[in-house]
Amino acid sequence: MRLRSGQGALWMLLAPMLVQAQVRLGEVFYDPQGSDSGAEWVEIHNMGSETVNLQGWLLDAGGPNLVLPAIEVPAGAVLAVHTNAPAAQLPDGLELWFQNGTNMGNTHGFVGLWAAEEQTTENLVDWMQYGSTGHSWESQAVEAGIWPAESFTMDVEEGHSLRRISAGNGPQDWIDEADPVAGETSTAVGELMAPGLRLEGGLPVLQWSFDGSGTQFEIRTRDQSGSERLLAELAIGEGQGRYAFTDHDWHGQSREYWIDVRRIDGRLDRLGGPYRIAGDSGSLPLSTRLLAAWPNPFNPGTLLNFELARAGSVSMDLHDLAGRRVRHLELGELSAGSHTLPLELDGQAGGLYFAVLRGPGGGASVLKLILAR
Numbered sequence: 001m002r003l004r005s006g007q008g009a010l011w012m013l014l015a016p017m018l019v020q021a022q023v024r025l026g027e028v029f030y031d032p033q034g035s036d037s038g039a040e041w042v043e044i045h046n047m048g049s050e051t052v053n054l055q056g057w058l059l060d061a062g063g064p065n066l067v068l069p070a071i072e073v074p075a076g077a078v079l080a081v082h083t084n085a086p087a088a089q090l091p092d093g094l095e096l097w098f099q100n101g102t103n104m105g106n107t108h109g110f111v112g113l114w115a116a117e118e119q120t121t122e123n124l125v126d127w128m129q130y131g132s133t134g135h136s137w138e139s140q141a142v143e144a145g146i147w148p149a150e151s152f153t154m155d156v157e158e159g160h161s162l163r164r165i166s167a168g169n170g171p172q173d174w175i176d177e178a179d180p181v182a183g184e185t186s187t188a189v190g191e192l193m194a195p196g197l198r199l200e201g202g203l204p205v206l207q208w209s210f211d212g213s214g215t216q217f218e219i220r221t222r223d224q225s226g227s228e229r230l231l232a233e234l235a236i237g238e239g240q241g242r243y244a245f246t247d248h249d250w251h252g253q254s255r256e257y258w259i260d261v262r263r264i265d266g267r268l269d270r271l272g273g274p275y276r277i278a279g280d281s282g283s284l285p286l287s288t289r290l291l292a293a294w295p296n297p298f299n300p301g302t303l304l305n306f307e308l309a310r311a312g313s314v315s316m317d318l319h320d321l322a323g324r325r326v327r328h329l330e331l332g333e334l335s336a337g338s339h340t341l342p343l344e345l346d347g348q349a350g351g352l353y354f355a356v357l358r359g360p361g362g363g364a365s366v367l368k369l370i371l372a373r
Contacts, residue, residue, distance in 0.1 A: 022048030025126045028111050029161040029180050030104035040104050041082045041182045046073040058114040063102025080183040107155050110135035131155035166270035192271040193294045194305050196338045204247045204277045206257055214261040219245050222256050288359040290367035297370035304341040311335045312360025319354045345371050
């Protein structure tokens with residue numbers, strides 16, 4: 001398919017955001033028990049629905065950079081990259097071994113993934129830091145909207161890993177994994193729909209719907225020291241349901257909430273958050289982003305759920321797989337908080353589309369949509 005010049009420029013602008021939304025760092029095992037050499041690894045998770053070829057991508061874990069060979073990672077699969085291995089080896093399925101001569105930091109460090117050998121902001125796909133701030137490429141990650149400034153994940157004890165439990169951009173999306181296994185896929189358990197936080201009767205009430213599987217929801221908050229604390233556990237019923245949690249422990253202070261789900265296999269996945277109650281004044285998300293569409297796939301209509309970190313002018317574009325803009329919506333001035341937009345695609349051909357939300361402060365959030373015909 002040949003694109004006209006304007007379409008090609010638009011696609012070049014849109015493509016890095018689509019890649020970023022699809023491929024993420026999945027797990028970082030930086031402090032094995034005993035000798036670190038040859039035992040450390042980083043997982044790269046294809047969270048999209050299309051196979052991705054990582055040839056020429058660059059992984060930087062604080063030592064000599066690792067340029068990935070031609071290797072295809074199917075949708076939903078995980079590539080395990082073993083760093084500082086005794087010897088480099090050819091790919092074996094979805095595992096790679098590199099002899100780069102440097103171990104990752106045992107108490108603090110960073111890991112970054114670029115879609116090319118040039119470590120530019122445009123090529124940066126994902127980045128995280130643990131144990132402390134100020135690591136290489138932090139300012140680039142902040143500029144790209146991949147990581148919040150001056151923040152880091154916890155340092156975990158020897159033999160544990162840091163595992164991603166949601167596709168967000170911050171420390172809250174990583175947890176301490178006590179039983180790390182290289183190359184183990186963390187499958188999605190379902191979809192969080194129409195989350196919202198409000199004051200009711202003088203107390204914060206968190207509400208959401210869920211279509212998926214698991215044993216229970218776990219509602220967590222984070223105190224001023226940065227440590228997460230479990231507030232409540234709610235059993236998951238059969239089928240789609242609407243759930244609510246009232247925080248009776250709230251005393252007027254600012255507080256953030258996360259919604260996690262405990263999988264049937266016992267592992268934890270983060271479904272949503274942070275949702276913030278700003279004292280007695282109301283709720284305010286920390287980022288502007290598209291959350292989910294329901295239903296998806298759909299024909300011909302769906303509901304797009306999104307949240308705004310602050311009030312301002314909002315627009316949304318819809319692009320097809322070739323990068324052509326097929327719909328432009330000016331949503332006007334919207335308040336900070338959660339919103340739902342009905343979207344009808346009568347007259348459009350079935351297939352893959354990308355919704356691009358642009359809110360106050362610049363930047364964009366991308367959500368993949370499937371129109372079934």
